[in-house]
Amino acid sequence: MTRSTVSGAAAASRSRRSRALGRLVFLGPGLTYLIVLLLIPLALVLSYTLFRRGRFGGVVYEATGENFTRLFDPLYLDVILGSLRLATIATVIALLVGYPTAYLIAMLPRKWKTVALVAIVLPFWTNFLVRIYAWIVLLSGPGLVNSTLGELGLGPFEFLYNQGTIVTGLVYSYLPLMVLPLYAAIEKLDPQLREASANLGARPARTFVSVTLPLTLPGVVTGCLFVFVPSFGNFIIPELLGGGRSIMVGNLIRDQFLKARDWPFGSTLALALIAVLVVLLLLQAWSARRA
Amino acid sequence: MRRPRLLYVPFWATYLFLYAPIAVLVFMSFNSGDSPYSFEGFSLKWYGELAGNAEIRHGLVNTLVVALGATVLATVLGTLLAVGMARHSRSKLLDAVSVLPAVLPDLVLAIGLLVFYGMIKMTLGLHSVLLAHTVFGMAFVAAVVRTRLTHADTSLEEASRDLGAGPVTTFLRITLPQLAPGIAAGALLAFTLSVDEFVIAFFTAAPTEPTLPIVIYSMVRFGVTPEINALATLLLAVSFTVVIVAQRMTRLTESLS
Numbered sequence: 216m217t218r219s220t221v222s223g224a225a226a227a228s229r230s231r232r233s234r235a236l237g238r239l240v241f242l243g244p245g246l247t248y249l250i251v252l253l254l255i256p257l258a259l260v261l262s263y264t265l266f267r268r269g270r271f272g273g274v275v276y277e278a279t280g281e282n283f284t285r286l287f288d289p290l291y292l293d294v295i296l297g298s299l300r301l302a303t304i305a306t307v308i309a310l311l312v313g314y315p316t317a318y319l320i321a322m323l324p325r326k327w328k329t330v331a332l333v334a335i336v337l338p339f340w341t342n343f344l345v346r347i348y349a350w351i352v353l354l355s356g357p358g359l360v361n362s363t364l365g366e367l368g369l370g371p372f373e374f375l376y377n378q379g380t381i382v383t384g385l386v387y388s389y390l391p392l393m394v395l396p397l398y399a400a401i402e403k404l405d406p407q408l409r410e411a412s413a414n415l416g417a418r419p420a421r422t423f424v425s426v427t428l429p430l431t432l433p434g435v436v437t438g439c440l441f442v443f444v445p446s447f448g449n450f451i452i453p454e455l456l457g458g459g460r461s462i463m464v465g466n467l468i469r470d471q472f473l474k475a476r477d478w479p480f481g482s483t484l485a486l487a488l489i490a491v492l493v494v495l496l497l498l499q500a501w502s503a504r505r506a
Numbered sequence: 507m508r509r510p511r512l513l514y515v516p517f518w519a520t521y522l523f524l525y526a527p528i529a530v531l532v533f534m535s536f537n538s539g540d541s542p543y544s545f546e547g548f549s550l551k552w553y554g555e556l557a558g559n560a561e562i563r564h565g566l567v568n569t570l571v572v573a574l575g576a577t578v579l580a581t582v583l584g585t586l587l588a589v590g591m592a593r594h595s596r597s598k599l600l601d602a603v604s605v606l607p608a609v610l611p612d613l614v615l616a617i618g619l620l621v622f623y624g625m626i627k628m629t630l631g632l633h634s635v636l637l638a639h640t641v642f643g644m645a646f647v648a649a650v651v652r653t654r655l656t657h658a659d660t661s662l663e664e665a666s667r668d669l670g671a672g673p674v675t676t677f678l679r680i681t682l683p684q685l686a687p688g689i690a691a692g693a694l695l696a697f698t699l700s701v702d703e704f705v706i707a708f709f710t711a712a713p714t715e716p717t718l719p720i721v722i723y724s725m726v727r728f729g730v731t732p733e734i735n736a737l738a739t740l741l742l743a744v745s746f747t748v749v750i751v752a753q754r755m756t757r758l759t760e761s762l763s
Contacts, residue, residue, distance in 0.1 A: 233673055234594070236673075237590075237593070237594050237673060238590065238594040238595065240586070240590075241586045241587070241589050241590030241593070241594055242586075242587065242590035242591070242594060242595060242600070244582075244583055244586055244587075245583045245584065245586055245587030245590065245604075245644060245648070246587070246590075246600070246603075248583055248640070248641070248644065249603055249604065249606075249607075249641070249644075252619065252622070252637060252638070252640075252641050253603070253606060253607055253615070253618075253641055254603070255622060256615075256618030256619050256621060256622035257610075257614070257618050259618065259621045259622055259625060260614070260617060260618045260621055263621065273624075312516060312519070312520055312523070313520070315513045315516040315517065316516055316517050316520040318513060319513040319514065319516075319517045320517075333749070333750075333753055334521060334524075335520075335524070336749070337745075337746060337749055338524050338525070338528060340698070340745045340746075340748070340749045341528075341741065341742050341745040341746070342702055342719065342722065342738070342741050342745070343702060343704060343719075344704060344719055344722045344723055344726060345531070345722065345738040345741055345742065346527070346528070347726070348531070348722070348726045348734065348738060349527035349528055349530065349531040349738070350527050351726065352527070352530055352531055352534055352735070353526070353527045353530050353531075357541060359530050387523065387524070387527070390520070390523075390524065394520075444611065445611070447611075448611040448612075448613050448614070450613065450705075451704065451705070451723075454727070455726055455727065465613055468613055468617065469613070472617050472620060472709070473709075478621065481617060482617070482621075485613070485614050485617055488611060488613070488614065489610075489611070489614060492611065496609075
């Protein structure tokens with residue numbers, strides 16, 4: 216340092232000022248935006264869970280715990296548990312379909328690997344509603360599946376508007392989100408580990424259970440989370456493929472806000488939704504730390 | 507490495523599952539009959555009908571207005587935020603808040619904004635959707651730009667300062683050009699997500715100003731016409747082209763660098 220201490224101190228104070236200015240210029244606008252249009256709205260939703268609904272919608276600011284007790288009303292509890300069940304089934308199916316696919320993609324020659332991966336992601340980049348609509352066209356009464364079966368003297372069947380169709384729609388929509396993290400985990404795996412296991416006399420099934428699966432578990436957990444999270448809060452798929460009744464918690468929340476105009480209870484349902492997801496995220500963080 | 511034969515069954519089943527509904531949809535869009543479900547003969551008449559559908563055109567214009575506006579706003583705010591977080595802050599809380607819109611269920615953000623707009627008595631319209639889409643667009647831009655920043659060379663910025671450039675000059679002439687590919691990628695992502703977004707738009711749009719996904723939703727929900735097959739096919743063609751071009755471009759830039 217050849218600078219004198221006096222000008223050094225001046226420079227330090229100048230740099231401190233420019234630092235504060237930098238913080239204000241760079242962080243100020245974005246942070247303000249996030250506070251106003253993200254944190255305040257979320258805080259509002261959170262606070263509504265404690266209040267009573269107004270007679271014509273809106274909120275009466277009288278503290279009450281009844282929104283939370285209503286959550287345990289069998290009517291609503293069934294919907295929440297039903298959504299958990301449907302999202303879980305969809306996640307398990309996506310895992311069972313996605314794992315072998317991801318495994319094979321990871322084994323493909325480099326050139327085909329990219330093609331196979333792009334082909335997995337491609338449908339995901341098309342409009343969500345269009346993809347759901349495609350299933351209606353395929354499965355409807357006069358649709359392709361039924362007319363083909365009709366040629367064979369079968370049907371027509373009512374494929375649409377049941378829980379099976381909802382699960383199909385969920386798996387279809389979020390399967391790419393399962394395959395990608397699985398692929399990443401399997402790809403990272405050292406092939407020598409599997410060879411060592413085989414050389415030591417383990418059958419392929421044994422190698423898979425004791426070597427491959429445990430080592431790719433973080434990918435499994437991430438993939439399951441990626442499918443479960445959007446499935447659980449979904450309201451479009453149950454509405455379009457499930458026949459429009461309030462059968463999943465997403466539909467229930469939508470109805471509380473847009474039909475029943477019970478914002479406090481809708482907020483409480485949304486809080487329940489977030490609570491389930493937070494628990495899952497914590498589990499994922501925990502499993503990632505263990506791996 | 508030996509590839510287990512048996513795995514080819516679920517492998518091809520996956521691709522069949524992913525593409526069969528799309529293929530049927532595209533096929534049905536060339537139907538000459540009036541039913542969206544059963545094929546009668548080849549024709550382009552539904553593409554003609556589509557071109558004359560004012561409701562769809564209105565929705566498309568609305569979507570483009572919202573997506574362009576939200577992308578510009580999200581790109582500016584997200585880039586500044588990313589630079590701020592990388593160079594001027596070590597706050598873990600800020601990191602968490604900045605990714606929150608990307609991980610929060612869309613339905614929760616949608617009701618939050620609906621409640622908030624009601625609270626400040628803001629009338630709904632295209633602006634309310636635009637402001638809402640900026641929230642998550644900004645999170646994605648910030649995330650993409652930030653990964654780019656962590657790879658960026660800080661010594662260039664230091665050299666610029668040492669050579670007497672002020673912070674503004676350094677930012678504009680050193681930091682920003684280095685970040686340009688990340689900013690472009692973030693902007694493209696924000697734009698695509700906004701064009702496709704339905705849930706938040708559904709809650710925050712005025713009934714008279716629907717975006718294209720809202721128009722599609724009501725077409726699917728109430729009274730399906732074969733026009734939607736044609737529209738869906740066109741949308742598929744656009745997304746496929748964009749994805750493939752983007753893929754080619756990233757490969758090109760990778761091979762150049």
